[in-house]
Amino acid sequence: MSPNPSAPALPAEPRRLPAPVAAGQPLTALAPMQDVTDLAFMRVIARYGAPDFFFTEFFRVHAQSRPESHILRSLDENTTGRPVFAQLIGESVPDILRTVRALLAHPVAGIDLNLGCPAPKIYRKNVGGGLLRDPVRIDEILGALRAAVPGLLTVKMRIGFEDTANFAHLLELINRHAVDLLTVHGRTVKEMYRSEVHHDCIAQAAQTVRCPVLANGNITSADRAATILARTGAAGVMIGRHAIRNPWIFRQCRERFARRQTDGGAAGPPGGIFEPTLADVREYIEQLYRATSTPGVPERLQVARMKKYLNFIGQSVDPAGAFLHDMRRAQTEAELFLVCDRHLLAEPARLFPLEPYPGVLARPNREASFETCSLDNVPA
Numbered sequence: 282m283s284p285n286p287s288a289p290a291l292p293a294e295p296r297r298l299p300a301p302v303a304a305g306q307p308l309t310a311l312a313p314m315q316d317v318t319d320l321a322f323m324r325v326i327a328r329y330g331a332p333d334f335f336f337t338e339f340f341r342v343h344a345q346s347r348p349e350s351h352i353l354r355s356l357d358e359n360t361t362g363r364p365v366f367a368q369l370i371g372e373s374v375p376d377i378l379r380t381v382r383a384l385l386a387h388p389v390a391g392i393d394l395n396l397g398c399p400a401p402k403i404y405r406k407n408v409g410g411g412l413l414r415d416p417v418r419i420d421e422i423l424g425a426l427r428a429a430v431p432g433l434l435t436v437k438m439r440i441g442f443e444d445t446a447n448f449a450h451l452l453e454l455i456n457r458h459a460v461d462l463l464t465v466h467g468r469t470v471k472e473m474y475r476s477e478v479h480h481d482c483i484a485q486a487a488q489t490v491r492c493p494v495l496a497n498g499n500i501t502s503a504d505r506a507a508t509i510l511a512r513t514g515a516a517g518v519m520i521g522r523h524a525i526r527n528p529w530i531f532r533q534c535r536e537r538f539a540r541r542q543t544d545g546g547a548a549g550p551p552g553g554i555f556e557p558t559l560a561d562v563r564e565y566i567e568q569l570y571r572a573t574s575t576p577g578v579p580e581r582l583q584v585a586r587m588k589k590y591l592n593f594i595g596q597s598v599d600p601a602g603a604f605l606h607d608m609r610r611a612q613t614e615a616e617l618f619l620v621c622d623r624h625l626l627a628e629p630a631r632l633f634p635l636e637p638y639p640g641v642l643a644r645p646n647r648e649a650s651f652e653t654c655s656l657d658n659v660p661a
């Protein structure tokens with residue numbers, strides 16, 4: 282039989298994902314989050330129980346772009362003990378290839394293409410989620426990336442732009458270009474962060490593509506992760522905002538998955554899962570503040586930056602959102618930690634709930650804007 286010229290060349294050796302922390306368990310990954318998942322945050326998360334894989338914030342690709350030095354640090358100075366994939370966002374093939382060549386000179390676990398960012402400022406440039414309207418261009422980009430990346434090529438996508446009309450075709454493209462790992466955030470671009478997550482689409486991806494699929498979107502806890510894995514057949518979970526709220530979540534997932542292996546997946550009462558106290562959370566906030574403090578940055582900006590994280594943490598502190606109300610008013614480091622002490626050390630041994638309190642809203646944009654991810658009020 283003559284070789285099919287349109288078929289991608291087979292790699293000389295099969296590409297393998299890096300080994301997970303716990304062999305045989307579903308995979309876990311920290312979701313890339315711009316202005317959040319930098320080197321400092323990854324290091325803090327790793328102390329509480331690292332995920333199997335990290336992803337960088339996106340490297341922007343355009344005619345004048347150079348890989349951002351602050352994002353390169355999360356590759357070059359990675360001390361988490363876990364592999365870091367470099368994510369990029371762009372649409373120009375020559376510029377993407379130039380960027381990939383530059384990134385491959387750094388210790389990357391693989392190259393990840395962003396096909397999901399829902400911010401209008403981004404998708405109007407036909408990049409991120411905007412590309413989901415243009416499968417022909419995605420085909421071209423993935424073909425070029427596959428030829429240029431000898432190691433792991435991964436994709437993180439939403440299920441469509443306005444609707445899911447292109448979804449089945451997009452999954453074919455993932456197979457055609459031999460993508461090694463696919464993350465599916467089960468929402469369209471237009472659904473932003475608000476709607477229900479469409480688990481049926483994640484299940485469709487898990488059934489269709491030949492690579493492992495990570496389920497993403499509103500995975501709030503280890504129990505929820507186990508439920509979604511059972512519902513979708515995904516190979517693992519990617520968790521974003523709820524890892525900011527609860528940095529123990531990857532450790533808890535491993536503990537929960539170990540129970541799943543021994544009881545066949547039955548959802549029993551919680552047990553054997555580490556449950557942090559409010560005092561543990563106070564300690565986490567302290568670690569985060571120290572790790573993310575940059576010499577020379579004014580205290581006021583440092584406090585504002587910290588409030589972005591506290592918005593998510595506050596979703597599990599009290600059901601009325603009193604902690605969030607108070608911390609939003611703090612202006613100085615001393616005021617901020619006074620609020621933390623009042624809310625977290627009054628009953629230090631009280632358990633920090635594993636799920637967020639319903640209806641307690643994170644409003645991270647109020648303190649400091651997320652430049653491109655345009656989060657509005659985010660319900661738990």
Ligand SMILES: Cc1cc2nc3c(=O)[nH]c(=O)nc-3n(C[C@H](O)[C@H](O)[C@H](O)COP(=O)(O)O)c2cc1C
Nearest residue numbers: 312313314315338339466498499500520521522654
């Ligand atoms: C502040 C913030 C920044 C984000 N930045 C990125 C990014 O750089 N690249 C990306 O693929 N997704 C980005 N996302 C989307 C997340 O990776 C993830 O898909 C989304 O938050 C849903 O997962 P979650 O419910 O577990 O948070 C961002 C999300 C947030 C909240």
